[in-house]
Structure formats: C-alpha cells, structure tokens
Amino acid sequence: MLNWSNQFNICCFLDNNNYASIYHQNEAILAADALDVLSCQAGNAFSSLLQYHQRHKDWLFGHLAYDLKNETFPGLSSQHQDGIGFPDLFFFRPRIIMLLNGHEVRIGGWEMDENDAGDIYTACTTMPLHTRQPTSRGLVQSRLDQQQYLDAVKGLQEHIHRGDCYEINFCRENYIEDITVDPLTLFEKLNQVSPSPFAAYYRTNDLYMACSSPERFMQKHGPVVISQPIKGTIRRADTPAADEARKKELQQNSKERAENVMVVDLVRNDLSQTAQRGSVEVSELFGIYSFAQVHHMISTVKAIPAPGVPFTAVISQAFPMGSMTGAPKLSVLQLIEQYERSRRGLFSGALGYITPEGDFDFNVVIRSILYNAGRQYLSFTTGSAITYYADPVKEWEECLLKAEAMRKILEG
Numbered sequence: 001m002l003n004w005s006n007q008f009n010i011c012c013f014l015d016n017n018n019y020a021s022i023y024h025q026n027e028a029i030l031a032a033d034a035l036d037v038l039s040c041q042a043g044n045a046f047s048s049l050l051q052y053h054q055r056h057k058d059w060l061f062g063h064l065a066y067d068l069k070n071e072t073f074p075g076l077s078s079q080h081q082d083g084i085g086f087p088d089l090f091f092f093r094p095r096i097i098m099l100l101n102g103h104e105v106r107i108g109g110w111e112m113d114e115n116d117a118g119d120i121y122t123a124c125t126t127m128p129l130h131t132r133q134p135t136s137r138g139l140v141q142s143r144l145d146q147q148q149y150l151d152a153v154k155g156l157q158e159h160i161h162r163g164d165c166y167e168i169n170f171c172r173e174n175y176i177e178d179i180t181v182d183p184l185t186l187f188e189k190l191n192q193v194s195p196s197p198f199a200a201y202y203r204t205n206d207l208y209m210a211c212s213s214p215e216r217f218m219q220k221h222g223p224v225v226i227s228q229p230i231k232g233t234i235r236r237a238d239t240p241a242a243d244e245a246r247k248k249e250l251q252q253n254s255k256e257r258a259e260n261v262m263v264v265d266l267v268r269n270d271l272s273q274t275a276q277r278g279s280v281e282v283s284e285l286f287g288i289y290s291f292a293q294v295h296h297m298i299s300t301v302k303a304i305p306a307p308g309v310p311f312t313a314v315i316s317q318a319f320p321m322g323s324m325t326g327a328p329k330l331s332v333l334q335l336i337e338q339y340e341r342s343r344r345g346l347f348s349g350a351l352g353y354i355t356p357e358g359d360f361d362f363n364v365v366i367r368s369i370l371y372n373a374g375r376q377y378l379s380f381t382t383g384s385a386i387t388y389y390a391d392p393v394k395e396w397e398e399c400l401l402k403a404e405a406m407r408k409i410l411e412g
Helices: 045-056 065-073 115-128 147-161 182-192 240-251 252-272 311-317 330-341 392-402 402-412
Strands: 008-015 026-038 060-064 089-101 103-109 167-177 196-203 207-213 216-221 222-228 228-234 283-290 294-303 352-355 360-363 368-372 377-386
Touching: 008 089, 008 352, 026 045, 026 060, 045 060, 045 065, 045 089, 045 216, 065 311, 065 352, 089 115, 089 196, 089 368, 103 115, 147 167, 147 330, 147 377, 147 392, 167 240, 167 252, 167 330, 167 402, 182 207, 182 368, 182 402, 207 294, 216 311, 216 352, 228 252, 228 392, 240 252, 240 283, 240 294, 311 360, 377 392, 392 402
Parallel strands: none
Antiparallel strands: 008 026, 008 196, 026 089, 060 089, 060 352, 089 103, 167 377, 196 207, 207 368, 216 222, 216 360, 222 294, 228 294, 283 294, 352 360, 368 377
C-alpha cells in the first residue's frame, strides 16, 4: 500500500502497528492522489477548514501545524526560523482511500467502481518491494547546545518560581543541512526501530514527514470526544523483571504524576469550552503504556460536544495540545517563543483525518523526522516538561532519549 502510494505527490499513510487500544478504528489507513487541497496560514484557517468540509462532505486528510496558535490565541506571533516550511493548515480530499483491518482491505474513492478497486489492489500486491536507499551523512546541529539548553531550563524555572506558569514543554530542534534522503526509507526504518500506534508517512509535494508518534491528540467518534495526553517517560530495561520495576517506578514517580495531572486539568478545561455541561470526565488517570524504547504515563479525558458545536471548534479550543505546551497555556506559549530558537512548524502539531460525518482522529506530531527535499533540510525535535523541581540535566537526558530512535536510523 505505502510503496504504491508514494508515486503520488500528496499521500498520507496512518498505521497503528497493531497496538492494542479500544479506540482504534482501523489498523491502517491510506489516502492518496488529491482531488483538491486546502492550504492556509493562521488567521482564518479553522473557518476555512469548516467551509471546505461543508462544501464537499467527504474524507479529508491533513495536518494542523503548531503555529495555528497565532489564530487560537490572537496576538501571538512566530519569529524563529522554519527550515521545513509546512503551511499552518493543509488538508486534501483523496481520490483513493484504503482501510486495512485484519485480512481485509476496503478500497474506495472518487468515481470508483469495483473494477477500479480491483485494479488498485492488483497494483499494490504486484508492486515491487521498496528498495531502501542509503542516507547521505550530515552533521547534526542544533540552535541550542547543552549549556544553552540547561541555562534556558533554569530561566524557565525562574518564571515558574515567579508564578508566570506551572509547567512548560520546552523543545530543541536537531537539524541537518544539505542532506539527501529517501523519505520512504526513513519511515520504514523508523517504524521498524520504534513501532508506535500513531505512526505516519505524510507527503505533500517536496515536504515529507516520517512519524513514530505514541500520542493521540483528539478523536471524535459519534457523540464522544477523547483526548489522551502523555506526560511521564522512563527508559525501558533489558530484562522483564527490571522492565516491570521501571513501570512501577514511573507509576509512583511524584514529579511525573504532577506533570500528568496538570495536563489532564488543562485538557479538561479545553474540552469543557465546547462540551455539554457535566459531560467531561477522566476515564483513565496515570495509565502506564509500553513502547519500543520507553514506558509512558497516559491519561484519557472524555467529553460530549454540545449540540450545534462544529467539529472545528472542538479542535481549535484545545489547540495546541496541552501536552506540548504546558499551563497556563497563553503564558507558556509566549515563553516558548521567547526561549526556543526554532519555529516548531508541523512538530507538536497534529496529523489525521476527518470523515464525511465530521468525526476525526488526530495524533500529536512527536518522534518525527521532517524533510524538505527542495532545500535538502532535515529536522527532528524533542522536548520535555519543565517544572520547578525538574532537574535540568535529567530533562536534557530525556530529550536525548526521545531522539534516540531517530538518531539511530540517521547515523546508522
């Protein structure tokens, strides 16, 4: 499926890697070959998305970039360098959609009959295997070295001490210039090293993303909306017994629990802006989930949107997601702009789909490699939650841990 879809200039492949979850709707989804697109910057992006969906009442696939904060919080701006250049909002209406579940694949699309679907299935099954291409080597750079990062964390802790915020997600971009890569090879390697439930391969012309995200931003299925923020990370151990001990250590860690409950309260507040009164609830708090390199602490917040609320309002009231900002949100968005040195762009945004009925499912764009083939610029960003009691050195080490899988495939 994926190899076949890469012939198109615009495509989106979403894979849950068979990760067990009661909320997954499909094992994998492929959307390819755009009939038309919506591309815009912050300003009236969410209203444009609503109009686009109302006009077509069709499946839409695409992304929400972090700098849509400048729309959801008027008065904010983004001044830092962006080496990749994804638009703030981009969605496309695919000519072809493939839904994979178990041993069944459903193929549909625009003006497609059974013979057309059969031809696509045959083309996918007879497609030669993708030949992995070597990655040219380049120097990994950052606009924040270790000492600058540590100094920034200490500066942020001073803001916390003064009461400007309680918790802030602080991120650091790694980038390589003048590098030639095969994005599909990057995705295949990343998905092999770090299979995740919200993995994605995304292409819009010369812009690519290979994503191994473990986090869901938000899903609407029927009358229910859920958000599943991650706060809390620990490296996995080499033996089963030691690994179980690590999980218990994470579950009992007071700092990680404090971070998690802060973001849960933020998500509850975000969802309450568009929810029926009394419908917001925390269905799981401090759940421990295991991934290839790490264990994460994940909570689930549910809500039922009030009658007549458009789906775009549900999304925009919670964007950017609290797990990638902190609290209170406006204050930390300002501090992020002050202390970070790169524009986040698609990183810490969201990728996913919207159904004809207005249901949706979006991940959080983390653990991702972004690539601009025209500029030959590659970027991967990691971060962590900073609190007053955080150890700056340990936060630095957490950033390195989260970047480990991406460094591994880039550096061999």
